[in-house]
Structure formats: C-alpha cells, structure tokens
Amino acid sequence: MxxxxxxxxxxxxxxxxxxxxxxxxxxxxxxTKARHRADLAEDAFDKPHAALAVTSAEAVRVLSALADRLKPYLEETLYVVGDATARAAGEAGFQNICVGPGTGAALAELIASRTPEFAAPLLYLAGKPRSPKFEEGLHAKKVPFVTAEIYEMSPIxxxxxxxxxxxxxxxxxxxxxxxxxxxxxxxxxxxxxxxxxxxxxxxxxxxxxxxxxxxxxxxxxxxxxxxxxxxxxxxx
Structure with a gap:
C-alpha cells in the first residue's frame, strides 16, 4: 500500500x-515542524514541583537539548502518555518513568490514582497546539499542576x-x-x-x-x- x-x-x-x-x-x-524552547523548560524546572509529565516524545527532545543541565531532574518521577514517549524518555536518561495507556485522559486518571495529594504541583511540559484532554482530566481529579509550553508545532x-x-x-x-x-x-x-x-x-x-x-x-x-x-x- x-x-x-x-x-x-x-x-x-x-x-x-x-x-x-x-x-x-x-x-x-x-x-508541522517544531520550534523548541529549552530555555522555558529550564525556567520551569527551577520552580517547585512534585513530579513531571509529558504527553509527547517531542517534549522529551526539547528536554534532551538541556544536556548536562537535565541531570539533576533525571531521577524525578516522570509520567508519560504511552510506550513511544517512554522509550524517548528512557533514551534521554530518565530513570523513574510511569507509563500511561496511550491517551492524555487516561494518563490523568493514572496520576490521580497514584498521587492522592501532591506537596507541590505536577509540572506538565507541553507543546502548542495540544489536546486539552490531559489538563481537563487533571482539573476534574483536582490534581494541582502547572503547564510550561516548551515547544510549538508550526504548520508547513x-x-x-x-x-x-x-x-x-x-x-x-x-x-x-x-x-x-x-x-x-x-x-x-x-x-x-x-x-x-x-x-x-x-x-x-x-x-x-x-x-x-x-x-x-x-x-x-x-x-x-x-x-x-x-x-x-x-x-x-
């Protein structure tokens, strides 16, 4: 075919x-083609957060560009949307990866089930544009989070x-x-x-x-x- x-x-x-x-x-x-903003990712890491979340491998590519500056965060819990993103995260050096079943809504359910109470917000490292399902799911489950837009997909x-x-x-x-x-x-x-x-x-x-x-x-x-x-x- x-x-x-x-x-x-x-x-x-x-x-x-x-x-x-x-x-x-x-x-x-x-x-589309990606415009990466690794500087915004680095700024977001500096703020208090309980864990990390990504819903695309593209976000992981942005983080990989931080190179040695990413090392302090590689042992933090990273929630990923599915297996492909998990593989990218593992290649980037993340060591504590929790894999969702493939959709943003399902990942929000997983996070809510494992973290009934965060001491600090979840840091969602996201792209633009994106589906609202993950953030809507976090809101519905009352999971505190902040979103950092670290890349933008521009139409070709x-x-x-x-x-x-x-x-x-x-x-x-x-x-x-x-x-x-x-x-x-x-x-x-x-x-x-x-x-x-x-x-x-x-x-x-x-x-x-x-x-x-x-x-x-x-x-x-x-x-x-x-x-x-x-x-x-x-x-x-």
Whole structure:
C-alpha cells in the first residue's frame, strides 16, 4: 500500500522504516515542524514541583537539548502518555518513568490514582497546539499542576505540485493520522482532491482524531484498537 505519513520529520523517518519492513511504500508529508524552547523548560524546572509529565516524545527532545543541565531532574518521577514517549524518555536518561495507556485522559486518571495529594504541583511540559484532554482530566481529579509550553508545532506550507505528487501520483491508499491538529491540517490539503482520494483509508489514532475527518471521507475511517503507532499499523 502507498501510505502517507503526516508526522514531523524526525518521527516520520522511523515510521517510514516500519512501513517498509511491512512491505508498504511510505510517502512522507510532515505537516508541522517544531520550534523548541529549552530555555522555558529550564525556567520551569527551577520552580517547585512534585513530579513531571509529558504527553509527547517531542517534549522529551526539547528536554534532551538541556544536556548536562537535565541531570539533576533525571531521577524525578516522570509520567508519560504511552510506550513511544517512554522509550524517548528512557533514551534521554530518565530513570523513574510511569507509563500511561496511550491517551492524555487516561494518563490523568493514572496520576490521580497514584498521587492522592501532591506537596507541590505536577509540572506538565507541553507543546502548542495540544489536546486539552490531559489538563481537563487533571482539573476534574483536582490534581494541582502547572503547564510550561516548551515547544510549538508550526504548520508547513506546501505548494500544490508537492501535494498532488504526494497524494495523487499515484493515489495514496491510506494516511496515518496521529492527532486532531494533525488531521485538520491534512484535510486542508486533501479535501480539494476528495474525488480522487475516495478510496483512501483514514487510519486514526483514536475516536478523538476521527472526529475531525470530513464527511466525504467517513466511510473510510478506521480507528486503532490501541492509541499508538502499533495500533495504527495493525489497520493496514
């Protein structure tokens, strides 16, 4: 199958390798690029906090840029959203990693169940834009937290020739959609070509992601059983 990979470039290359190993043809179409603010992460670490939380591997990449300055915090409890983020955190040197089941809402439930009372706020090291589910879950469970926005994902502008080549030359068979924002940006490019892409499978990480798929593509939605890339690739 010809599969469009919409993740940022660093992650997309790893996804492409996995697709090739499964016999598919990856088409890399990163929709965003990251602007890291390691200085804001360092400022946030200086303030009182009981534990750390991240909901993306991109946040871990920002922290890794601190190099030796990160060492004092590597033994702190770090809550991560799922296995992929946990692997990135382990590679960065974190030693006390608590892994959630793959969604921000479920991670908030896990944190609330393990920390009935924090002596200081949880420090959430986040990106922009992001899903509100994790923070909403913490609020609902009355878990004190502060959010530090340490990176921003900016949309990448493509000219029409690149889009047509990626999606239509020949028509893609499937697209991997990892987040609501990721999906929204993809369909800005795809909707004008809806007729040519009528058979393309919309492989969504979760119901939340599927919620932004335009009506004309609804018949092709497939949702991962588990909210991670393994779950997405199992849909192929």
């Amino acid at each position: 010809r599969v469009v990979v919409t993740r940022p470039e660093n992650s997309a290359r790893r996804s492409a390798e996995r697709l090739r190993s499964l016999g598919h043809e990856p088409v890399l179409l990163p929709l 502008a493509y000219d029409e020739d690149i889009i047509r080549h990626a999606l239509l030359d020949p028509p893609a068979n499937a697209v991997l959609l990892y987040s609501r924002e990721n999906a929204r940006l993809f369909f800005d490019f795809a909707v004008p070509h809806a007729a040519a892409l009528a058979a393309m499978r919309m492989l969504c990480l979760s119901d939340n992601v599927a919620g932004v798929v335009p009506y004309e593509f609804h018949r092709n939605i497939k949702i991962a059983e588990h909210p991670d890339e393994d779950g997405l690739l199992a849909l192929l």
